[in-house]
Every structure is written in structure tokens, then in C-alpha cells.
Amino acid sequence: MKTIIVPTDFSAASINAAYYAAELAMHTHAEITLLHVIAMPLTVAEVPLPIDSIEIAMGEANRSLKELKEKLESYSNDKLCITFRTTVNSFLGELENFNRQKKIFAMVMGTSGAGATEAFFLGSFSLAAAKHLARPLIVVPPGYRFKEIRKIGLACDMRNVSETVPFQGIKDIFEYFPAKLEILYVSKPKEKMYPQVLTETKFMQNNLAWLHPEIRITTNNDIKQGLEDFVSKNSIDLLMLLPKERNFVESIFHKSVTRKMVLHPEVPVMIVH
Numbered sequence: 001m002k003t004i005i006v007p008t009d010f011s012a013a014s015i016n017a018a019y020y021a022a023e024l025a026m027h028t029h030a031e032i033t034l035l036h037v038i039a040m041p042l043t044v045a046e047v048p049l050p051i052d053s054i055e056i057a058m059g060e061a062n063r064s065l066k067e068l069k070e071k072l073e074s075y076s077n078d079k080l081c082i083t084f085r086t087t088v089n090s091f092l093g094e095l096e097n098f099n100r101q102k103k104i105f106a107m108v109m110g111t112s113g114a115g116a117t118e119a120f121f122l123g124s125f126s127l128a129a130a131k132h133l134a135r136p137l138i139v140v141p142p143g144y145r146f147k148e149i150r151k152i153g154l155a156c157d158m159r160n161v162s163e164t165v166p167f168q169g170i171k172d173i174f175e176y177f178p179a180k181l182e183i184l185y186v187s188k189p190k191e192k193m194y195p196q197v198l199t200e201t202k203f204m205q206n207n208l209a210w211l212h213p214e215i216r217i218t219t220n221n222d223i224k225q226g227l228e229d230f231v232s233k234n235s236i237d238l239l240m241l242l243p244k245e246r247n248f249v250e251s252i253f254h255k256s257v258t259r260k261m262v263l264h265p266e267v268p269v270m271i272v273h
Helices: 012-028 051-075 091-099 116-121 123-132 167-174 194-207 223-233 246-253 255-263
Strands: 003-007 031-038 082-088 104-110 137-140 151-155 180-187 214-219 238-241 269-271
Touching (some): 003 012, 012 137, 051 082
């Protein structure tokens, strides 16, 4: 059975994401693992962190995870298999561990734009997961409640799609959702790539033919704004991004460019490698 990993720091944003993950797990027949990472702080003058302080932190985290587990079980009428784990590690270290596991369906994270106590969910962690997690990552907006996924949007830059688009990964996701696929390409004004784009879109249509995708091309100087308009006008339930290049990832996730999309997305965003 597939597993959904839910990192949490017990903030409102992360708890909301956990409930979203519970609904997602029921729809995909997956198990849930709640995860709390205790990051090792930099020590002063290389003085080790006291062992008892780590044990105290782990004890408190395990009690909070157990309480969240029980709430989610009650919410699902005991239909879910939920486990939890507290670990002392870096977030990137945990991502490396997950990349070695084969039965992970996705990681579901919350996002929030305020409060030092919610720093776990600021852009740097979302970006780290997007760049380093081999499995799909779903970023859930604050307060967003799960609803049936009927329409999935896929943003694509239409460059070398035969070599860079994970067609099998996309097909695997649609095995769980009887959703309509809409593909978006955001073109800049006066861009002279249409012959290439038409060739790439035809390849996309051929390789995803059984999904009957609808491909849309829009013009906008701002990729973020183009994506937001697409989501709003087409009632997208889940926006799928393919961060195949570093500059594309950063154009989506860097705070100075797309702060709203990272910290306050309108709909859940799925990153697929």
C-alpha cells in the first residue's frame, strides 16, 4: 500500500494539511505517516546539545503526534491506517531517506506566510522539497479544505518534453483521480517560439492521449500571474508543476517572484519530478 508523508510542526497550516492528506488518503487508499523533524541547532562554541533536552523535545512531539493521529482517525471513522514518527535530523536528510523508499505516494505540506513558529513551512522548505524530493509534493493553501479533484492543471514550458516530462509519473497520478487534464503554456508577448511549441504540444497530446488533454496557450509577462489566471478561470482543483530546471523551480518558488503562489496559493500545488 502507498504511503502519504505529512510533515508537521503542529501549526494551524500543518494541521490543515494533515486533514487534507487524510481525505486524499481515503480517496487513494493510502496510509499516512505523520512526521515531526527536530532540527539540530547550531551549537555555541561547539558545545553539544544536552541529551535530556532532545529527549524532552521528542517526548512532547510524540504526544502531539499521537493526539493528531487520534483526531485524524476519528475524522475518518477509523478508515485510515496512520502511523507517526519523530526524528532528529535536517529536513534535507529526511528527504534523502524518503527518496530511497519505493512505496511513497506523495508528501503533503502546509504553507503559511507569517510567524516564526511556522518557519518550517516557509518558501525555503517548500523549495527544498520541490528540488530534492523524488516523489510528488503537494503544497496545501492555508485553510483549504479537500474537495473532489475533477480538474487538474499542468503547467509546462514546452521545451524538450520528450526528454524532460515524466509521462509515466503523470499517468500514475491519474490512475487515482478520474479528472480532466488541462495543460497550460505561458508565452511572453512577441515570443517567437510557436513552431516549436506546436511540435511539443502535439507530442504531449500523443503521449497523454488516453487522458484527452486540452492544451491552452496564454500570453503574460508574469508566469505567476498567468498561472493564477489559468487556475481561476478554469476552476482547477490541483495545479501540477514540473520543476525540471532550476530556473523554472525558482521562477515558481522564489519569494521575490512568486511569494503569493508559495505562501498563499489559491489551490493545492503538486510538484512532480
